[in-house]
Every structure is written in structure tokens, then in C-alpha cells.
Amino acid sequence: MIAALGAKAVEDVVNAGRFGRFAWRSVTTSVRGCTRKSTFPLVWTQMFIIGVHSVPVIMITGAFVGMTLAVQAYDQLAGMGLEEHLGVLINISVVKELGPVLAAVMLAGRIGGALTAELGTMNVTEQIDAVRSMGTDPIRYLVAPRLLACLLLTPVLTIFADLMGVVGGALVSFLQFGINSRAYWTFSASAVAFWDVSVGITKAFFFGGAIAIISCFKGFSCKEGAHGVGQACTEAFVASFISILALDFALAVIFKTIYHIFWPIKSIVT
Amino acid sequence: MTHESAGTRGVSLGSIHLEKTTDGNGQERQSAPSEPILEVRNLTKKFGTKLVLDNVSLSIEKGKTTVVIGPSGCGKTVLIKHFIVLQRPTQGQVYFQGQRVDDLPERQLNQIRTHFGYLFQEGALFDSMTIAENIMFPIRHHAKIRDWRQVDEVVKMKLAMVGLDGFQNYFPARLSGGQRKRAALARAIALNPEVILYDEPTTGLDPIRSDIISELIVKLAKELGVTSVVVTHDMKSAYKVANRIIMLHNGKIVADGDADYIRNHPHPVVQQFINGQVSEDDLAVLRMSGAVAAAQFSPKDFEL
Numbered sequence: 001m002i003a004a005l006g007a008k009a010v011e012d013v014v015n016a017g018r019f020g021r022f023a024w025r026s027v028t029t030s031v032r033g034c035t036r037k038s039t040f041p042l043v044w045t046q047m048f049i050i051g052v053h054s055v056p057v058i059m060i061t062g063a064f065v066g067m068t069l070a071v072q073a074y075d076q077l078a079g080m081g082l083e084e085h086l087g088v089l090i091n092i093s094v095v096k097e098l099g100p101v102l103a104a105v106m107l108a109g110r111i112g113g114a115l116t117a118e119l120g121t122m123n124v125t126e127q128i129d130a131v132r133s134m135g136t137d138p139i140r141y142l143v144a145p146r147l148l149a150c151l152l153l154t155p156v157l158t159i160f161a162d163l164m165g166v167v168g169g170a171l172v173s174f175l176q177f178g179i180n181s182r183a184y185w186t187f188s189a190s191a192v193a194f195w196d197v198s199v200g201i202t203k204a205f206f207f208g209g210a211i212a213i214i215s216c217f218k219g220f221s222c223k224e225g226a227h228g229v230g231q232a233c234t235e236a237f238v239a240s241f242i243s244i245l246a247l248d249f250a251l252a253v254i255f256k257t258i259y260h261i262f263w264p265i266k267s268i269v270t
Numbered sequence: 271m272t273h274e275s276a277g278t279r280g281v282s283l284g285s286i287h288l289e290k291t292t293d294g295n296g297q298e299r300q301s302a303p304s305e306p307i308l309e310v311r312n313l314t315k316k317f318g319t320k321l322v323l324d325n326v327s328l329s330i331e332k333g334k335t336t337v338v339i340g341p342s343g344c345g346k347t348v349l350i351k352h353f354i355v356l357q358r359p360t361q362g363q364v365y366f367q368g369q370r371v372d373d374l375p376e377r378q379l380n381q382i383r384t385h386f387g388y389l390f391q392e393g394a395l396f397d398s399m400t401i402a403e404n405i406m407f408p409i410r411h412h413a414k415i416r417d418w419r420q421v422d423e424v425v426k427m428k429l430a431m432v433g434l435d436g437f438q439n440y441f442p443a444r445l446s447g448g449q450r451k452r453a454a455l456a457r458a459i460a461l462n463p464e465v466i467l468y469d470e471p472t473t474g475l476d477p478i479r480s481d482i483i484s485e486l487i488v489k490l491a492k493e494l495g496v497t498s499v500v501v502t503h504d505m506k507s508a509y510k511v512a513n514r515i516i517m518l519h520n521g522k523i524v525a526d527g528d529a530d531y532i533r534n535h536p537h538p539v540v541q542q543f544i545n546g547q548v549s550e551d552d553l554a555v556l557r558m559s560g561a562v563a564a565a566q567f568s569p570k571d572f573e574l
Contacts, residue, residue: 122396129356130394134408134461135383137376141411 119219
């Protein structure tokens with residue numbers, strides 16, 4: 001049993017090392033790819049696949065997040081006579097936390113699964129080996145465009161999710177609960193700062209990177225057969241989901257520390 | 271059309287492949303060895319604890335067609351993947367044109383790999399691209415293109431070489447197995463390689479399509495003057511295309527010579543393989559194990 005445990009630990013360390021190496025190569029190749037003209041058409045194609053096709057699901061996700069928050073928070077705030085502050089709660093939650101996280105989770109399922117399945121199938125049918133055999137770096141040709149497209153588009157898609165969350169929350173607040181719209185927007189505008197929106201979008205940038213790298217790695221290390229591809233897709237989604245939550249926590253701590261460094265007085269007052 | 275020269279016998283001595291030719295009086299004379307273009311020295315490959323290649327040393331002569339035969343799972347594909355360093359050896363070295371290549375970083379290997387064409391077992395055509403785009407792929411990545419009409423001409427010429435001109439705008443899914451292999455071969459020769467590696471080129475094809483592929487291998491070797499390494503277990507194709515046949519068994523070379531030498535090889539494993547016969551011991555085990563009566567059942571047997 002100890003031997004099996006040891007073997008599993010060694011395997012996990014080896015896999016972590018492989019992933020670290022893959023992630024490093026993907027990032028450095030992508031950075032270099034930004035300066036090459038030949039990368040742009042590949043990134044453009046991926047942006048269309050990843051971005052355009054994801055807009056509807058991301059907008060629906062955002063809208064429901066805002067609407068649900070309004071329904072859940074209204075009773076608590078109305079009990080204290082603070083229902084006109086509902087917009088503050090909804091909009092802060094949406095732009096800073098729920099918008100980026102839920103949009104990223106949705107993208108991990110939609111894009112991450114597709115990336116892993118596509119690259120996994122290419123791997124088991126030797127198409128990735130074919131790319132290498134023709135003297136082309138598969139990281140440069142297959143991973144870098146997908147990583148760049150995810151890095152660029154996840155923040156944009158998060159803005160869509162945020163926008164729909166804000167609109168959804170506002171519509172429920174006005175139409176269902178009859179909250180005064182002028183007060184709603186005034187309190188929201190005074191509470192939601194540019195910093196909050198920036199935090200959400202920066203988080204989305206990291207989430208996008210994590211989804212792309214994890215999904216591509218799982219596709220590249222996919223085992224043979226239909227079962228292998230299916231398993232790689234499942235593992236990619238689970239790993240992406242956990243990494244999104246872990247990154248969210250880590251980034252929340254980091255941004256809070258940065259905020260306290262630059263605006264210590266304001267944070268005490270608020 | 272047989273490609274081997276009658277009466278020749280090849281012997282591998284370490285890294286040098288000597289060719290012995292029998293003259294009219296039946297005396298063996300030793301001709302000067304051709305220049306080796308590819309060489310592996312003491313190559314060992316393990317996957318986990320499984321030993322796939324066991325201290326293999328061989329050299330591939332320039333301009334010749336070398337066929338590697340052996341039963342499934344004996345390490346043939348792993349061996350040719352080492353030639354182009356798609357696999358790195360556990361131990362040993364790989365040389366291309368006298369330069370050690372197995373320890374090179376991927377970026378340098380990408381340059382080396384442009385000297386090779388590789389025909390994968392299932393073709394490995396990119397299914398999201400048309401046949402023309404597949405053939406353009408290596409050209410696009412390794413040549414500065416000023417005039418796209420010239421590229422179209424090259425694609426047309428490569429497809430014509432494998433008898434598929436007119437299929438430029440087809441997607442791989444629309445082609446038959448044999449056509450896919452020919453299209454993959456057109457892609458493999460897109461960069462005018464010096465060495466073409468064929469991984470099971472006739473597997474899964476009917477006898478006529480297999481013969482077409484074998485003819486193409488001979489044609490390309492002749493017309494382009496390329497060095498070919500063919501991995502196969504199709505003996506008809508092997509005899510047709512080979513200047514030299516190497517047999518692998520359990521990760522080791524058990525026979526190395528021309529077609530006649532292999533045909534008359536005394537090793538029982540070689541004879542069983544080339545004649546497609548299972549050994550007496552295996553046959554006895556197969557006949558003894560698992561009585562039919564015990565293996566038959568009806569759904570009622572599982573009812574309580």
C-alpha cells in the first residue's frame with residue numbers, strides 16, 4: 001500500500017512538472033507569437049470560434065445571475081428599509097465576483113471541453129505528431145492561438161456577462177419590486193468604482209489563461225480511444241473549475257492588499 | 271516489379287551496413303557500403319517498465335529502401351519515430367547525416383524534420399482542412415510565398431504524383447482509405463524530403479489499393495531518389511519495395527538482409543512471420559485452452 005501511495009505521489013509530481021513545463025512553453029510561445037504576423041490569422045479564427053459562439057450563453061448566464069441576486073437580496077434589504085441600495089449589492093457582486101467567476105465556469109464547460117476534445121482527437125489520430133513531423137511546433141501552431149484568443153476574449157465576454165447581470169438585476173428591481181430607478185442608479189454609481197470593474201476584468205484575464213492552458217494540456221496528454229478523449233474532457237473541466245475558484249480566492253487576496261496599499265484612508269472610511 | 275537486386279545479402283556490422291553481392295561463380299564479393307543517412311546506436315526505449323527497443327543499432331543507406339518488418343507491438347513504429355525524434359530514446363543515440371539529433375532542442379529539430387516526410391498509419395490528415403490546404407501546410411510554414419499560384423501548381427504536381435489531381439478541394443472525410451493515404455503521401459513529399467518514413471502504408475487497404483501504395487513507394491524512390499524506410503507486416507509489399515529488410519522481434523533485430531536472405535533465413539521466428547504461420551507451441555496452447563462447451567451458456571444459467 002505504501003508502495004502504491006509512493007508511486008501515485010511520484011506520478012502526480014511528474015504530471016505537475018509536465019504541466020508546469022507545458023504552461024511555461026505555452027506562455028513564452030504566445031508572447032513571442034504576438035510579434036509574428038503569421039499568428040494573427042490563427043488567433044482571429046480561434047477568436048471567432050471561442051468568442052462569437054459564446055456570446056449568447058454568456059449573456060444568458062449574466063442576466064440570470066443579476067436577476068437571481070435581486071430576488072434573493074430584496075427581502076433582507078427591504079426589512080431594513082434599504083431596498084434602494086439593492087443596486088449596490090447586485091452590481092458590486094456581479095462586476096467583482098459572480099460575473100467573472102460564472103462566465104469563466106460557463107466558458108470552461110463550453111470552450112474548455114471543445115478545446116480538449118479537438119486537441120485530444122488530434123492527438124489520438126496522430127495529427128499533433130504530424131504537425132511536429134513537418135517541422136512545426138504544435139505549441140506555436142495549436143496552443144498559442146487558443147491561449148491568446150482566450151486571454152483576449154474572456155475579459156470581453158465577462159463585460160457582456162456583467163452588462164447583462166446589471167440589466168437583469170435592474171429590470172427585476174424596477175418591474176417586480178417597484179424600486180425607484182433614479183435612487184437605484186445613484187446609489188449604484190456611488191458605490192461601484194472603476195476599481196471594482198477592473199478587478200473583475202483582470203480576474204477574467206487569468207481565468208481565460210487557466211482555462212486555455214489546462215484544456216490544451218489535457219488534450220495534448222489525452223489517452224487513446226473514445227474513452228480517453230471523454231476522460232480528458234471531464235478532467236479538463238474539473239481542473240479548470242477548481243483552478244478558477246482557487247485563482248479567484250488568490251486574486252481577491254492580492255487585489256485587497258493592493259487596494260489597502262494605495263487607498264488606505266478610503267478603505268477605513270468605507 | 272521487384273526492387274531488390276538478386277543475389278545480394280546485407281549484413282549489419284554495428285553502425286556500418288555492408289552489402290555483399292554474389293558474383294556469377296557464386297563467390298561473395300563485398301561492395302563498398304553506401305553512405306548512411308540515418309543511424310541509431312545502442313537504442314533502447316522503455317515505456318514505464320516495458321522494454322520496447324533493446325539496444326538496437328542500425329544504419330540506413332542513402333537512396334535505398336529499407337523495410338522494417340515484425341509482429342504487431344514489436345517496436346517498429348517506435349523505431350521509425352526515433353529517426354525523426356518524435357520519440358526520444360531512453361538510452362542510445364540517433365544520427366542524421368552524421369549529426370547527432372536525439373539531444374537537440376525542439377526548435378533545432380524542426381529544421382531537421384523538414385528533411386523528412388512521414389506517412390502516418392492512418393494518414394493523420396488535418397480533417398478541418400481540404401486536401402490542398404493539407405499539402406500547403408508544410409510549404410506555408412517553411413517557405414516564403416510570394417505567388418500563391420505557384421503554390422497551387424506545386425499542390426497540383428504533388429497530387430498528380432500520387433494520382434489524385436482534382437481532389438484539391440475535398441475534405442479528408444470524403445476520401446476512401448487508400449485515397450487518404452495517397453493524399454497523406456502527397457503532403458509527406460511537399461517539401462521534397464530526402465528521407466520518407468512510411469508507417470504501415472498498406473494496413474487496412476484491400477490488396478489492389480495496397481499494391482498501388484507499394485508501386486507509389488517504388489516510384490517515389492526512383493523518381494525523387496529519396497531514402498525510404500517502410501514499416502510494415504505486409505510481406506508482399508515488403509518484397510516489392512525493399513532493397514533491404516530488417517526484422518524486429520521483442521525489440522531486437524533478428525534478421526537483416528535483402529529479400530532472398532530473409533526468405534531463406536533459418537530463424538524459426540522469421541520463417542513463421544514471413545509465412546504467416548503460428549508456432550506449434552502457440553497453436554497447441556490455443557487449441558487446449560477454453561473448451562467450447564464451458565464457454566457456452568444460455569440466459570437461464572444466470573437466473574436464481
